[in-house]
Amino acid sequence: MDASSRRSPVPIPAADPELEARLRDAVAAKAKPPGSLGRIEDLAVRLGTIRGSARPAAGKATLLLFAGDHGLCEEGVSAYPQAVTAAMVATFLSGRAAASCFARTVGAEVVVIDAGVAADLSGMAGLVHAKVRAGTRNAAREPALTPAEVEEALARGAAEARRAVRDGADILLVGEMGIGNTASSALLMHRLLPAPLALCIGRGAGHDEAGLARKRAAIEKAAARSAATDPLRVLAEFGGLEIVMMAGAVLGAATERRPVLVDGFIASVAALAAFRLAPEAEASLFFAHRSAEAGHDLLLRTLGAAPLLDLGLRLGEGTGGLLALPLLRAAAAMLAEMATLDEVLAGAPGGG
Known part of the structure:
Protein backbone atom coordinates (compact mmCIF):
# COMPACT_ATOMS: atom_id res chain seq x y z
CA MET A 1 0.00 0.00 0.00
CA ALA A 57 -18.66 8.33 29.56
CA ALA A 58 -21.19 6.32 27.56
CA GLY A 59 -24.40 8.26 28.04
CA LYS A 60 -25.00 9.93 24.69
CA ALA A 61 -24.84 7.77 21.58
CA THR A 62 -25.33 9.10 18.07
CA LEU A 63 -26.04 7.02 14.98
CA LEU A 64 -24.72 8.65 11.81
CA LEU A 65 -26.91 7.16 9.09
CA PHE A 66 -25.55 7.88 5.60
CA ALA A 67 -27.65 7.41 2.44
CA GLY A 68 -26.45 7.12 -1.13
CA ASP A 69 -27.26 5.57 -4.49
CA HIS A 70 -25.20 3.42 -6.83
CA GLY A 71 -24.77 3.53 -10.60
CA LEU A 72 -24.31 -0.25 -10.54
CA CYS A 73 -28.07 -0.48 -10.15
CA GLU A 74 -28.21 0.09 -13.92
CA GLU A 75 -26.86 -3.48 -14.21
CA GLY A 76 -29.68 -5.00 -12.14
CA VAL A 77 -27.66 -5.68 -8.98
CA SER A 78 -30.63 -5.06 -6.66
CA ALA A 79 -34.02 -6.65 -6.29
CA TYR A 80 -35.47 -3.23 -5.40
CA PRO A 81 -35.78 -0.02 -7.44
CA GLN A 82 -33.35 2.77 -6.68
CA ALA A 83 -36.21 5.07 -5.61
CA VAL A 84 -36.42 3.08 -2.36
CA THR A 85 -33.31 4.89 -1.06
CA ALA A 86 -34.99 8.30 -1.07
CA ALA A 87 -38.22 6.80 0.28
CA MET A 88 -36.34 5.26 3.19
CA VAL A 89 -34.64 8.57 3.96
CA ALA A 90 -38.11 10.04 4.43
CA THR A 91 -39.03 7.07 6.64
CA PHE A 92 -35.96 7.62 8.84
CA LEU A 93 -36.86 11.27 9.23
CA SER A 94 -40.44 10.34 10.17
CA GLY A 95 -39.11 8.05 12.91
CA ARG A 96 -40.79 4.94 11.52
CA ALA A 97 -37.84 2.87 10.23
CA ALA A 98 -36.37 -0.08 12.13
CA ALA A 99 -33.35 2.02 13.09
CA SER A 100 -35.65 4.74 14.42
CA CYS A 101 -37.56 2.27 16.60
CA PHE A 102 -34.38 0.67 17.95
CA ALA A 103 -32.80 4.07 18.61
CA ARG A 104 -35.75 5.14 20.74
CA THR A 105 -35.55 1.85 22.63
CA VAL A 106 -31.89 2.35 23.59
CA GLY A 107 -31.98 6.15 23.86
CA ALA A 108 -29.75 6.99 20.90
CA GLU A 109 -29.89 9.97 18.57
CA VAL A 110 -30.19 9.38 14.81
CA VAL A 111 -28.63 11.83 12.36
CA VAL A 112 -29.67 11.15 8.76
CA ILE A 113 -27.20 12.34 6.12
CA ASP A 114 -27.66 12.59 2.35
CA ALA A 115 -24.24 11.47 1.11
CA GLY A 116 -25.29 10.93 -2.49
CA VAL A 117 -28.93 10.03 -3.03
CA ALA A 118 -30.00 10.13 -6.68
CA ALA A 119 -32.92 12.45 -5.95
CA ASP A 120 -33.46 16.04 -4.91
CA LEU A 121 -33.94 15.89 -1.14
CA SER A 122 -33.34 19.60 -0.52
CA GLY A 123 -36.85 20.07 0.85
CA MET A 124 -36.58 17.37 3.53
CA ALA A 125 -36.53 18.98 6.97
CA GLY A 126 -34.15 17.47 9.49
CA LEU A 127 -31.87 15.93 6.85
CA VAL A 128 -28.16 16.76 6.83
CA HIS A 129 -27.40 17.82 3.26
CA ALA A 130 -23.89 16.58 2.48
CA LYS A 131 -24.50 15.27 -1.05
CA VAL A 132 -21.32 15.01 -3.12
CA ARG A 133 -23.19 13.98 -6.26
CA ALA A 134 -26.56 12.40 -7.08
CA GLY A 135 -25.47 8.77 -6.96
CA THR A 136 -22.24 7.21 -8.15
CA ARG A 137 -21.41 6.37 -11.74
CA ASN A 138 -21.85 2.81 -13.00
CA ALA A 139 -18.72 1.00 -11.77
CA ALA A 140 -19.23 -1.74 -14.35
CA ARG A 141 -18.44 0.80 -17.05
CA GLU A 142 -16.30 3.54 -15.45
CA PRO A 143 -14.95 4.64 -12.06
CA ALA A 144 -17.80 5.22 -9.64
CA LEU A 145 -16.19 8.37 -8.23
CA THR A 146 -13.37 10.75 -9.04
CA PRO A 147 -10.44 11.03 -6.62
CA ALA A 148 -11.67 14.52 -5.67
CA GLU A 149 -15.14 13.15 -4.87
CA VAL A 150 -13.60 10.47 -2.64
CA GLU A 151 -11.58 13.06 -0.75
CA GLU A 152 -14.66 15.26 -0.35
CA ALA A 153 -16.78 12.38 0.92
CA LEU A 154 -14.10 11.32 3.42
CA ALA A 155 -13.82 14.88 4.69
CA ARG A 156 -17.58 15.29 5.02
CA GLY A 157 -17.90 12.03 6.91
CA ALA A 158 -15.15 13.05 9.30
CA ALA A 159 -16.80 16.42 9.78
CA GLU A 160 -20.10 14.77 10.71
CA ALA A 161 -18.33 12.66 13.33
CA ARG A 162 -16.61 15.71 14.80
CA ARG A 163 -19.90 17.62 14.82
CA ALA A 164 -21.56 14.79 16.74
CA VAL A 165 -18.73 14.86 19.28
CA ARG A 166 -19.10 18.63 19.69
CA ASP A 167 -22.80 17.98 20.34
CA GLY A 168 -21.87 15.67 23.20
CA ALA A 169 -21.70 12.18 21.69
CA ASP A 170 -19.79 9.69 23.83
CA ILE A 171 -20.28 6.77 21.43
CA LEU A 172 -20.76 6.94 17.66
CA LEU A 173 -22.52 4.39 15.50
CA VAL A 174 -22.36 4.21 11.72
CA GLY A 175 -25.13 2.90 9.49
CA GLU A 176 -26.27 3.22 5.91
CA MET A 177 -29.05 3.08 3.37
CA GLY A 178 -28.44 2.61 -0.33
CA ILE A 179 -30.05 0.32 -2.86
CA GLY A 180 -27.27 -1.67 -4.53
CA ASN A 181 -24.70 -1.09 -1.81
CA THR A 182 -23.98 -4.76 -1.10
CA ALA A 183 -22.65 -4.99 -4.68
CA SER A 184 -20.29 -2.05 -4.17
CA SER A 185 -19.28 -3.44 -0.79
CA ALA A 186 -18.44 -6.82 -2.31
CA LEU A 187 -16.06 -5.12 -4.75
CA LEU A 188 -14.44 -3.07 -1.99
CA MET A 189 -14.00 -6.12 0.24
CA HIS A 190 -12.54 -8.10 -2.68
CA ARG A 191 -9.79 -5.53 -3.17
CA LEU A 192 -9.21 -4.16 0.32
CA LEU A 193 -9.28 -7.34 2.42
CA PRO A 194 -8.41 -8.91 -0.09
CA ALA A 195 -10.59 -11.96 -0.73
CA PRO A 196 -11.82 -13.97 -3.73
CA LEU A 197 -14.65 -12.07 -5.36
CA ALA A 198 -17.04 -15.04 -5.30
CA LEU A 199 -16.80 -15.17 -1.48
CA CYS A 200 -17.75 -11.50 -1.16
CA ILE A 201 -21.04 -11.63 -3.08
CA GLY A 202 -24.34 -12.34 -1.37
CA ARG A 203 -28.06 -12.02 -2.03
CA GLY A 204 -28.28 -8.54 -0.55
CA ALA A 205 -31.86 -7.46 -0.03
CA GLY A 206 -33.30 -10.71 -1.33
CA HIS A 207 -32.35 -11.79 -4.86
CA ASP A 208 -33.71 -14.98 -6.33
CA GLU A 209 -31.30 -17.22 -8.27
CA ALA A 210 -31.72 -15.28 -11.53
CA GLY A 211 -31.21 -11.97 -9.75
CA LEU A 212 -28.14 -13.28 -7.94
CA ALA A 213 -26.64 -14.44 -11.24
CA ARG A 214 -27.27 -11.00 -12.73
CA LYS A 215 -25.65 -9.38 -9.69
CA ARG A 216 -22.60 -11.63 -9.93
CA ALA A 217 -22.17 -10.85 -13.62
CA ALA A 218 -22.30 -7.10 -13.00
CA ILE A 219 -19.82 -7.28 -10.13
CA GLU A 220 -17.44 -9.46 -12.14
CA LYS A 221 -17.64 -6.98 -15.02
CA ALA A 222 -16.77 -4.11 -12.67
CA ALA A 223 -13.88 -6.01 -11.09
CA ALA A 224 -12.45 -6.84 -14.51
CA ARG A 225 -12.49 -3.18 -15.51
CA SER A 226 -9.89 -2.09 -12.93
CA ALA A 227 -7.01 -3.77 -11.09
CA ALA A 228 -6.87 -1.09 -8.37
CA THR A 229 -5.64 -2.13 -4.91
CA ASP A 230 -4.59 1.20 -3.39
CA PRO A 231 -7.34 2.17 -0.89
CA LEU A 232 -8.14 5.59 -2.34
CA ARG A 233 -8.18 4.23 -5.87
CA VAL A 234 -10.36 1.30 -4.83
CA LEU A 235 -12.86 3.69 -3.23
CA ALA A 236 -12.90 5.75 -6.43
CA GLU A 237 -13.35 2.74 -8.69
CA PHE A 238 -16.08 0.97 -6.73
CA GLY A 239 -17.20 2.99 -3.74
CA GLY A 240 -20.60 4.27 -2.80
CA LEU A 241 -20.75 7.72 -1.29
CA GLU A 242 -22.46 6.48 1.87
CA ILE A 243 -19.68 3.91 2.27
CA VAL A 244 -16.91 6.46 1.76
CA MET A 245 -18.57 8.88 4.19
CA MET A 246 -18.86 6.12 6.80
CA ALA A 247 -15.14 5.51 6.39
CA GLY A 248 -14.54 9.22 6.91
CA ALA A 249 -16.75 9.17 10.01
CA VAL A 250 -14.69 6.30 11.46
CA LEU A 251 -11.53 8.34 10.90
CA GLY A 252 -13.10 11.46 12.39
CA ALA A 253 -14.29 9.57 15.46
CA ALA A 254 -10.84 8.08 15.98
CA THR A 255 -9.26 11.54 15.94
CA GLU A 256 -11.72 12.54 18.67
CA ARG A 257 -11.02 9.43 20.77
CA ARG A 258 -14.56 8.16 20.48
CA PRO A 259 -15.54 4.49 20.20
CA VAL A 260 -17.40 3.51 17.04
CA LEU A 261 -20.00 0.74 16.90
CA VAL A 262 -19.85 -0.72 13.40
CA ASP A 263 -23.04 -2.28 12.02
CA GLY A 264 -23.11 -5.16 9.52
CA PHE A 265 -21.50 -6.03 6.19
CA ILE A 266 -21.56 -2.65 4.48
CA ALA A 267 -20.52 -0.65 7.53
CA SER A 268 -17.75 -3.19 8.19
CA VAL A 269 -16.44 -2.69 4.66
CA ALA A 270 -16.41 1.06 5.32
CA ALA A 271 -14.49 0.42 8.54
CA LEU A 272 -12.06 -1.77 6.58
CA ALA A 273 -11.48 1.12 4.18
CA ALA A 274 -10.89 3.48 7.10
CA PHE A 275 -8.15 1.47 8.70
CA ARG A 276 -6.56 0.63 5.36
CA LEU A 277 -6.18 4.42 5.11
CA ALA A 278 -5.14 4.86 8.77
CA PRO A 279 -4.39 1.56 10.56
CA GLU A 280 -4.46 3.20 14.00
CA ALA A 281 -8.21 3.81 13.56
CA GLU A 282 -8.85 0.10 14.15
CA ALA A 283 -8.39 0.54 17.90
CA SER A 284 -11.62 2.60 18.08
CA LEU A 285 -13.82 -0.01 16.41
CA PHE A 286 -16.36 -2.37 17.98
CA PHE A 287 -18.04 -4.72 15.51
CA ALA A 288 -21.65 -4.93 16.62
CA HIS A 289 -22.82 -8.18 15.04
CA ARG A 290 -22.20 -10.90 12.50
CA SER A 291 -24.45 -10.25 9.52
CA ALA A 292 -26.21 -13.02 7.63
CA GLU A 293 -24.95 -11.43 4.40
CA ALA A 294 -22.41 -13.58 2.60
CA GLY A 295 -18.92 -12.22 3.03
CA HIS A 296 -19.32 -10.65 6.45
CA ASP A 297 -18.17 -13.67 8.44
CA LEU A 298 -15.07 -13.98 6.24
CA LEU A 299 -14.34 -10.27 6.64
CA LEU A 300 -14.62 -10.48 10.43
CA ARG A 301 -12.52 -13.64 10.67
CA THR A 302 -9.80 -12.22 8.44
CA LEU A 303 -9.60 -9.09 10.57
CA GLY A 304 -9.63 -11.12 13.78
CA ALA A 305 -12.74 -9.21 14.89
CA ALA A 306 -15.17 -10.80 17.36
CA PRO A 307 -18.69 -9.36 16.87
CA LEU A 308 -20.76 -8.66 19.95
CA LEU A 309 -23.99 -10.23 18.66
CA ASP A 310 -25.02 -12.92 16.20
CA LEU A 311 -28.74 -12.53 15.49
CA GLY A 312 -29.01 -13.29 11.78
CA LEU A 313 -29.49 -9.58 10.97
CA ARG A 314 -28.92 -8.23 7.46
CA LEU A 315 -30.93 -5.01 7.29
CA GLY A 316 -28.26 -2.38 7.74
CA GLU A 317 -29.37 1.10 8.85
CA GLY A 318 -27.22 0.75 11.99
CA THR A 319 -29.76 -1.63 13.53
CA GLY A 320 -27.16 -4.10 14.78
CA GLY A 321 -25.11 -1.32 16.31
CA LEU A 322 -28.12 0.00 18.19
CA LEU A 323 -28.88 -3.47 19.59
CA ALA A 324 -25.26 -3.83 20.76
CA LEU A 325 -25.10 -0.37 22.34
CA PRO A 326 -26.32 -1.48 25.82
CA LEU A 327 -23.34 -3.83 26.05
CA LEU A 328 -20.89 -0.94 25.73
CA ARG A 329 -22.85 1.11 28.23
CA ALA A 330 -22.85 -1.79 30.69
CA ALA A 331 -19.09 -2.20 30.30
CA ALA A 332 -18.51 1.50 30.97
CA ALA A 333 -20.74 1.36 34.06
CA MET A 334 -18.92 -1.70 35.36
Whole structure:
Protein backbone atom coordinates (compact mmCIF):
# COMPACT_ATOMS: atom_id res chain seq x y z
CA MET A 1 0.00 0.00 0.00
CA ASP A 2 1.31 3.43 -0.93
CA ALA A 3 2.07 5.38 2.26
CA SER A 4 0.32 8.39 0.77
CA SER A 5 -2.95 6.46 0.95
CA ARG A 6 -2.71 6.09 4.71
CA ARG A 7 -4.15 9.38 5.71
CA SER A 8 -6.82 10.63 8.01
CA PRO A 9 -8.30 14.13 8.44
CA VAL A 10 -5.98 14.83 11.40
CA PRO A 11 -3.50 12.59 13.23
CA ILE A 12 -5.15 9.89 15.34
CA PRO A 13 -3.82 9.97 18.91
CA ALA A 14 -2.11 6.81 20.11
CA ALA A 15 -3.54 4.91 23.06
CA ASP A 16 -1.67 5.00 26.36
CA PRO A 17 -0.38 1.44 27.01
CA GLU A 18 0.22 2.26 30.67
CA LEU A 19 -3.40 3.31 31.10
CA GLU A 20 -4.55 0.08 29.47
CA ALA A 21 -2.49 -1.92 31.99
CA ARG A 22 -3.93 0.08 34.89
CA LEU A 23 -7.46 -0.48 33.61
CA ARG A 24 -6.89 -4.22 33.39
CA ASP A 25 -5.70 -4.16 37.01
CA ALA A 26 -8.77 -2.12 37.98
CA VAL A 27 -11.11 -4.62 36.32
CA ALA A 28 -9.30 -7.53 37.97
CA ALA A 29 -9.81 -5.86 41.37
CA LYS A 30 -13.60 -5.66 41.02
CA ALA A 31 -15.85 -7.70 43.30
CA LYS A 32 -16.10 -10.80 41.14
CA PRO A 33 -14.10 -13.91 40.27
CA PRO A 34 -11.36 -13.14 37.72
CA GLY A 35 -12.73 -13.11 34.17
CA SER A 36 -16.27 -13.87 35.29
CA LEU A 37 -17.74 -11.03 33.22
CA GLY A 38 -16.10 -12.41 30.11
CA ARG A 39 -15.89 -10.06 27.13
CA ILE A 40 -17.56 -7.24 29.05
CA GLU A 41 -14.27 -6.89 30.92
CA ASP A 42 -12.37 -6.47 27.66
CA LEU A 43 -14.95 -3.97 26.41
CA ALA A 44 -14.51 -1.93 29.58
CA VAL A 45 -10.74 -1.82 29.20
CA ARG A 46 -10.98 -0.86 25.54
CA LEU A 47 -13.53 1.89 26.23
CA GLY A 48 -11.39 3.36 28.99
CA THR A 49 -8.28 3.20 26.83
CA ILE A 50 -9.99 4.91 23.89
CA ARG A 51 -11.38 7.68 26.07
CA GLY A 52 -8.22 7.97 28.19
CA SER A 53 -10.21 7.58 31.40
CA ALA A 54 -11.03 5.05 34.11
CA ARG A 55 -14.57 6.44 34.04
CA PRO A 56 -15.43 6.51 30.31
CA ALA A 57 -18.66 8.33 29.56
CA ALA A 58 -21.19 6.32 27.56
CA GLY A 59 -24.40 8.26 28.04
CA LYS A 60 -25.00 9.93 24.69
CA ALA A 61 -24.84 7.77 21.58
CA THR A 62 -25.33 9.10 18.07
CA LEU A 63 -26.04 7.02 14.98
CA LEU A 64 -24.72 8.65 11.81
CA LEU A 65 -26.91 7.16 9.09
CA PHE A 66 -25.55 7.88 5.60
CA ALA A 67 -27.65 7.41 2.44
CA GLY A 68 -26.45 7.12 -1.13
CA ASP A 69 -27.26 5.57 -4.49
CA HIS A 70 -25.20 3.42 -6.83
CA GLY A 71 -24.77 3.53 -10.60
CA LEU A 72 -24.31 -0.25 -10.54
CA CYS A 73 -28.07 -0.48 -10.15
CA GLU A 74 -28.21 0.09 -13.92
CA GLU A 75 -26.86 -3.48 -14.21
CA GLY A 76 -29.68 -5.00 -12.14
CA VAL A 77 -27.66 -5.68 -8.98
CA SER A 78 -30.63 -5.06 -6.66
CA ALA A 79 -34.02 -6.65 -6.29
CA TYR A 80 -35.47 -3.23 -5.40
CA PRO A 81 -35.78 -0.02 -7.44
CA GLN A 82 -33.35 2.77 -6.68
CA ALA A 83 -36.21 5.07 -5.61
CA VAL A 84 -36.42 3.08 -2.36
CA THR A 85 -33.31 4.89 -1.06
CA ALA A 86 -34.99 8.30 -1.07
CA ALA A 87 -38.22 6.80 0.28
CA MET A 88 -36.34 5.26 3.19
CA VAL A 89 -34.64 8.57 3.96
CA ALA A 90 -38.11 10.04 4.43
CA THR A 91 -39.03 7.07 6.64
CA PHE A 92 -35.96 7.62 8.84
CA LEU A 93 -36.86 11.27 9.23
CA SER A 94 -40.44 10.34 10.17
CA GLY A 95 -39.11 8.05 12.91
CA ARG A 96 -40.79 4.94 11.52
CA ALA A 97 -37.84 2.87 10.23
CA ALA A 98 -36.37 -0.08 12.13
CA ALA A 99 -33.35 2.02 13.09
CA SER A 100 -35.65 4.74 14.42
CA CYS A 101 -37.56 2.27 16.60
CA PHE A 102 -34.38 0.67 17.95
CA ALA A 103 -32.80 4.07 18.61
CA ARG A 104 -35.75 5.14 20.74
CA THR A 105 -35.55 1.85 22.63
CA VAL A 106 -31.89 2.35 23.59
CA GLY A 107 -31.98 6.15 23.86
CA ALA A 108 -29.75 6.99 20.90
CA GLU A 109 -29.89 9.97 18.57
CA VAL A 110 -30.19 9.38 14.81
CA VAL A 111 -28.63 11.83 12.36
CA VAL A 112 -29.67 11.15 8.76
CA ILE A 113 -27.20 12.34 6.12
CA ASP A 114 -27.66 12.59 2.35
CA ALA A 115 -24.24 11.47 1.11
CA GLY A 116 -25.29 10.93 -2.49
CA VAL A 117 -28.93 10.03 -3.03
CA ALA A 118 -30.00 10.13 -6.68
CA ALA A 119 -32.92 12.45 -5.95
CA ASP A 120 -33.46 16.04 -4.91
CA LEU A 121 -33.94 15.89 -1.14
CA SER A 122 -33.34 19.60 -0.52
CA GLY A 123 -36.85 20.07 0.85
CA MET A 124 -36.58 17.37 3.53
CA ALA A 125 -36.53 18.98 6.97
CA GLY A 126 -34.15 17.47 9.49
CA LEU A 127 -31.87 15.93 6.85
CA VAL A 128 -28.16 16.76 6.83
CA HIS A 129 -27.40 17.82 3.26
CA ALA A 130 -23.89 16.58 2.48
CA LYS A 131 -24.50 15.27 -1.05
CA VAL A 132 -21.32 15.01 -3.12
CA ARG A 133 -23.19 13.98 -6.26
CA ALA A 134 -26.56 12.40 -7.08
CA GLY A 135 -25.47 8.77 -6.96
CA THR A 136 -22.24 7.21 -8.15
CA ARG A 137 -21.41 6.37 -11.74
CA ASN A 138 -21.85 2.81 -13.00
CA ALA A 139 -18.72 1.00 -11.77
CA ALA A 140 -19.23 -1.74 -14.35
CA ARG A 141 -18.44 0.80 -17.05
CA GLU A 142 -16.30 3.54 -15.45
CA PRO A 143 -14.95 4.64 -12.06
CA ALA A 144 -17.80 5.22 -9.64
CA LEU A 145 -16.19 8.37 -8.23
CA THR A 146 -13.37 10.75 -9.04
CA PRO A 147 -10.44 11.03 -6.62
CA ALA A 148 -11.67 14.52 -5.67
CA GLU A 149 -15.14 13.15 -4.87
CA VAL A 150 -13.60 10.47 -2.64
CA GLU A 151 -11.58 13.06 -0.75
CA GLU A 152 -14.66 15.26 -0.35
CA ALA A 153 -16.78 12.38 0.92
CA LEU A 154 -14.10 11.32 3.42
CA ALA A 155 -13.82 14.88 4.69
CA ARG A 156 -17.58 15.29 5.02
CA GLY A 157 -17.90 12.03 6.91
CA ALA A 158 -15.15 13.05 9.30
CA ALA A 159 -16.80 16.42 9.78
CA GLU A 160 -20.10 14.77 10.71
CA ALA A 161 -18.33 12.66 13.33
CA ARG A 162 -16.61 15.71 14.80
CA ARG A 163 -19.90 17.62 14.82
CA ALA A 164 -21.56 14.79 16.74
CA VAL A 165 -18.73 14.86 19.28
CA ARG A 166 -19.10 18.63 19.69
CA ASP A 167 -22.80 17.98 20.34
CA GLY A 168 -21.87 15.67 23.20
CA ALA A 169 -21.70 12.18 21.69
CA ASP A 170 -19.79 9.69 23.83
CA ILE A 171 -20.28 6.77 21.43
CA LEU A 172 -20.76 6.94 17.66
CA LEU A 173 -22.52 4.39 15.50
CA VAL A 174 -22.36 4.21 11.72
CA GLY A 175 -25.13 2.90 9.49
CA GLU A 176 -26.27 3.22 5.91
CA MET A 177 -29.05 3.08 3.37
CA GLY A 178 -28.44 2.61 -0.33
CA ILE A 179 -30.05 0.32 -2.86
CA GLY A 180 -27.27 -1.67 -4.53
CA ASN A 181 -24.70 -1.09 -1.81
CA THR A 182 -23.98 -4.76 -1.10
CA ALA A 183 -22.65 -4.99 -4.68
CA SER A 184 -20.29 -2.05 -4.17
CA SER A 185 -19.28 -3.44 -0.79
CA ALA A 186 -18.44 -6.82 -2.31
CA LEU A 187 -16.06 -5.12 -4.75
CA LEU A 188 -14.44 -3.07 -1.99
CA MET A 189 -14.00 -6.12 0.24
CA HIS A 190 -12.54 -8.10 -2.68
CA ARG A 191 -9.79 -5.53 -3.17
CA LEU A 192 -9.21 -4.16 0.32
CA LEU A 193 -9.28 -7.34 2.42
CA PRO A 194 -8.41 -8.91 -0.09
CA ALA A 195 -10.59 -11.96 -0.73
CA PRO A 196 -11.82 -13.97 -3.73
CA LEU A 197 -14.65 -12.07 -5.36
CA ALA A 198 -17.04 -15.04 -5.30
CA LEU A 199 -16.80 -15.17 -1.48
CA CYS A 200 -17.75 -11.50 -1.16
CA ILE A 201 -21.04 -11.63 -3.08
CA GLY A 202 -24.34 -12.34 -1.37
CA ARG A 203 -28.06 -12.02 -2.03
CA GLY A 204 -28.28 -8.54 -0.55
CA ALA A 205 -31.86 -7.46 -0.03
CA GLY A 206 -33.30 -10.71 -1.33
CA HIS A 207 -32.35 -11.79 -4.86
CA ASP A 208 -33.71 -14.98 -6.33
CA GLU A 209 -31.30 -17.22 -8.27
CA ALA A 210 -31.72 -15.28 -11.53
CA GLY A 211 -31.21 -11.97 -9.75
CA LEU A 212 -28.14 -13.28 -7.94
CA ALA A 213 -26.64 -14.44 -11.24
CA ARG A 214 -27.27 -11.00 -12.73
CA LYS A 215 -25.65 -9.38 -9.69
CA ARG A 216 -22.60 -11.63 -9.93
CA ALA A 217 -22.17 -10.85 -13.62
CA ALA A 218 -22.30 -7.10 -13.00
CA ILE A 219 -19.82 -7.28 -10.13
CA GLU A 220 -17.44 -9.46 -12.14
CA LYS A 221 -17.64 -6.98 -15.02
CA ALA A 222 -16.77 -4.11 -12.67
CA ALA A 223 -13.88 -6.01 -11.09
CA ALA A 224 -12.45 -6.84 -14.51
CA ARG A 225 -12.49 -3.18 -15.51
CA SER A 226 -9.89 -2.09 -12.93
CA ALA A 227 -7.01 -3.77 -11.09
CA ALA A 228 -6.87 -1.09 -8.37
CA THR A 229 -5.64 -2.13 -4.91
CA ASP A 230 -4.59 1.20 -3.39
CA PRO A 231 -7.34 2.17 -0.89
CA LEU A 232 -8.14 5.59 -2.34
CA ARG A 233 -8.18 4.23 -5.87
CA VAL A 234 -10.36 1.30 -4.83
CA LEU A 235 -12.86 3.69 -3.23
CA ALA A 236 -12.90 5.75 -6.43
CA GLU A 237 -13.35 2.74 -8.69
CA PHE A 238 -16.08 0.97 -6.73
CA GLY A 239 -17.20 2.99 -3.74
CA GLY A 240 -20.60 4.27 -2.80
CA LEU A 241 -20.75 7.72 -1.29
CA GLU A 242 -22.46 6.48 1.87
CA ILE A 243 -19.68 3.91 2.27
CA VAL A 244 -16.91 6.46 1.76
CA MET A 245 -18.57 8.88 4.19
CA MET A 246 -18.86 6.12 6.80
CA ALA A 247 -15.14 5.51 6.39
CA GLY A 248 -14.54 9.22 6.91
CA ALA A 249 -16.75 9.17 10.01
CA VAL A 250 -14.69 6.30 11.46
CA LEU A 251 -11.53 8.34 10.90
CA GLY A 252 -13.10 11.46 12.39
CA ALA A 253 -14.29 9.57 15.46
CA ALA A 254 -10.84 8.08 15.98
CA THR A 255 -9.26 11.54 15.94
CA GLU A 256 -11.72 12.54 18.67
CA ARG A 257 -11.02 9.43 20.77
CA ARG A 258 -14.56 8.16 20.48
CA PRO A 259 -15.54 4.49 20.20
CA VAL A 260 -17.40 3.51 17.04
CA LEU A 261 -20.00 0.74 16.90
CA VAL A 262 -19.85 -0.72 13.40
CA ASP A 263 -23.04 -2.28 12.02
CA GLY A 264 -23.11 -5.16 9.52
CA PHE A 265 -21.50 -6.03 6.19
CA ILE A 266 -21.56 -2.65 4.48
CA ALA A 267 -20.52 -0.65 7.53
CA SER A 268 -17.75 -3.19 8.19
CA VAL A 269 -16.44 -2.69 4.66
CA ALA A 270 -16.41 1.06 5.32
CA ALA A 271 -14.49 0.42 8.54
CA LEU A 272 -12.06 -1.77 6.58
CA ALA A 273 -11.48 1.12 4.18
CA ALA A 274 -10.89 3.48 7.10
CA PHE A 275 -8.15 1.47 8.70
CA ARG A 276 -6.56 0.63 5.36
CA LEU A 277 -6.18 4.42 5.11
CA ALA A 278 -5.14 4.86 8.77
CA PRO A 279 -4.39 1.56 10.56
CA GLU A 280 -4.46 3.20 14.00
CA ALA A 281 -8.21 3.81 13.56
CA GLU A 282 -8.85 0.10 14.15
CA ALA A 283 -8.39 0.54 17.90
CA SER A 284 -11.62 2.60 18.08
CA LEU A 285 -13.82 -0.01 16.41
CA PHE A 286 -16.36 -2.37 17.98
CA PHE A 287 -18.04 -4.72 15.51
CA ALA A 288 -21.65 -4.93 16.62
CA HIS A 289 -22.82 -8.18 15.04
CA ARG A 290 -22.20 -10.90 12.50
CA SER A 291 -24.45 -10.25 9.52
CA ALA A 292 -26.21 -13.02 7.63
CA GLU A 293 -24.95 -11.43 4.40
CA ALA A 294 -22.41 -13.58 2.60
CA GLY A 295 -18.92 -12.22 3.03
CA HIS A 296 -19.32 -10.65 6.45
CA ASP A 297 -18.17 -13.67 8.44
CA LEU A 298 -15.07 -13.98 6.24
CA LEU A 299 -14.34 -10.27 6.64
CA LEU A 300 -14.62 -10.48 10.43
CA ARG A 301 -12.52 -13.64 10.67
CA THR A 302 -9.80 -12.22 8.44
CA LEU A 303 -9.60 -9.09 10.57
CA GLY A 304 -9.63 -11.12 13.78
CA ALA A 305 -12.74 -9.21 14.89
CA ALA A 306 -15.17 -10.80 17.36
CA PRO A 307 -18.69 -9.36 16.87
CA LEU A 308 -20.76 -8.66 19.95
CA LEU A 309 -23.99 -10.23 18.66
CA ASP A 310 -25.02 -12.92 16.20
CA LEU A 311 -28.74 -12.53 15.49
CA GLY A 312 -29.01 -13.29 11.78
CA LEU A 313 -29.49 -9.58 10.97
CA ARG A 314 -28.92 -8.23 7.46
CA LEU A 315 -30.93 -5.01 7.29
CA GLY A 316 -28.26 -2.38 7.74
CA GLU A 317 -29.37 1.10 8.85
CA GLY A 318 -27.22 0.75 11.99
CA THR A 319 -29.76 -1.63 13.53
CA GLY A 320 -27.16 -4.10 14.78
CA GLY A 321 -25.11 -1.32 16.31
CA LEU A 322 -28.12 0.00 18.19
CA LEU A 323 -28.88 -3.47 19.59
CA ALA A 324 -25.26 -3.83 20.76
CA LEU A 325 -25.10 -0.37 22.34
CA PRO A 326 -26.32 -1.48 25.82
CA LEU A 327 -23.34 -3.83 26.05
CA LEU A 328 -20.89 -0.94 25.73
CA ARG A 329 -22.85 1.11 28.23
CA ALA A 330 -22.85 -1.79 30.69
CA ALA A 331 -19.09 -2.20 30.30
CA ALA A 332 -18.51 1.50 30.97
CA ALA A 333 -20.74 1.36 34.06
CA MET A 334 -18.92 -1.70 35.36
CA LEU A 335 -15.57 0.05 35.09
CA ALA A 336 -16.76 3.31 36.63
CA GLU A 337 -19.24 2.17 39.29
CA MET A 338 -18.69 -1.43 40.36
CA ALA A 339 -17.19 -1.95 43.83
CA THR A 340 -13.81 -3.57 44.27
CA LEU A 341 -13.38 -6.74 46.29
CA ASP A 342 -11.44 -4.77 48.92
CA GLU A 343 -14.34 -2.32 49.27
CA VAL A 344 -16.79 -5.19 49.69
CA LEU A 345 -14.66 -6.85 52.34
CA ALA A 346 -14.14 -3.57 54.18
CA GLY A 347 -17.89 -3.16 54.46
CA ALA A 348 -18.60 -6.71 55.60
CA PRO A 349 -19.43 -7.42 59.27
CA GLY A 350 -16.17 -7.44 61.17
CA GLY A 351 -14.31 -6.11 58.15
CA GLY A 352 -11.87 -3.23 58.01
